[in-house]
Amino acid sequence: MAVTTPLVVASSQLRCHNFRRTRHWALTLSWEKQQLKRAQKCGGDENPWKPVKIVMRVVDHHPRDGDVSYGLHKDLVSLPKPLSISDIVAASDDHAKGIPGSYSEDAALKAYPNCETVSCNDFEEAFKAVEIWWADKVILPIENTSGGSIHRNYDLLLRHRLHIVGEVQLATNLALLALPGVRTEYLKRVLSHSQAFELSDDFLTKLGVARENVDDTAGAAQIIASNGLYDAGAIASVRAAEIYGLNVLAERIQDDSEIISRYLVLARDPIIPKADKPFKTSIVFTLDEGPGVLFKALAVFALRDINLNKIESRPQRNRPLRVVDDSNTGTAKYFDYLFYIDFDASMTEPRAQTALGHLQEFATFLRVLGCYPIDTTI
Known part of the structure; x- marks a missing residue:
């Protein structure tokens, strides 16, 4: 008798290219592993699947009505202590189901x-699936070299309490697919996600075909195959062509010759950084208004030779504007920003902890989103 197991969620399709709507994908632990986890909670001591102990404490608070600037204090939670390699717990493979391609x-x-x-309807559902133990991990796109950052997912990182435990860099190859025997000149229309059309606009303009939007790229390939559409093609991955029995009429049809997408892997618990590979740390913080405040925030890393490889600012959603007195005009309004930073250092390193301790002295809010291995392969 089959038993439903918790899932892990990862977004699907070209949402990695800043798509507005898409499916999400999940990875699930086997039922046996789930039972071992439950047994551990009931008192088992020697459980090989014992959950990783949370040793990376998060500097955070509980905002009211989503305002991360409300009720903040300077005496935030202390930063994590250095970790030893003996604290590391081996990770396991995961399992799940969904529309492939x-x-x-x-x-x-x-x-x-x-x-x-396993697919989920949207990003919000993907996060919740992990939070309620229906899923174990979520893999979702965060940025790409063509469309930039996916701001919706930055907002969700702050709204939910999941931890970044990994990243994936993936080169995207947009391909034109069709049923066997169909040639490019036979096509009258092409199905795909709207973002795929934007990324391959030059190619489609020269092709001179009608464009029909669908929810995702793999879904477009599936529609072509299941309905036997001989006058239509699909923009999707080469793997989708293999899955649905379609021919590849053209590859790398995107306007940019190379598109690299970056995904984040999130879980309920943080991981213990290892010493055998480079790690990256992601944080989010807010600052008071004032000259040189952002410079001071960035200087805490420069003073310790910590490389910053990503800086993203987002207006606070529930408190977007700040009113400031101005002697000339009476009042002035400024955006109230959240700052997201990725830096090349592990939270096991004293220099990283010292830098965050320094930042904590004048940041009005600080939260560690995760410390995770750098993906150096594409």
């Missing part, structure tokens, strides 16, 4: 080669 599924398979995928 998307780019996000490709990212999931790169991170977990033995996984199966």
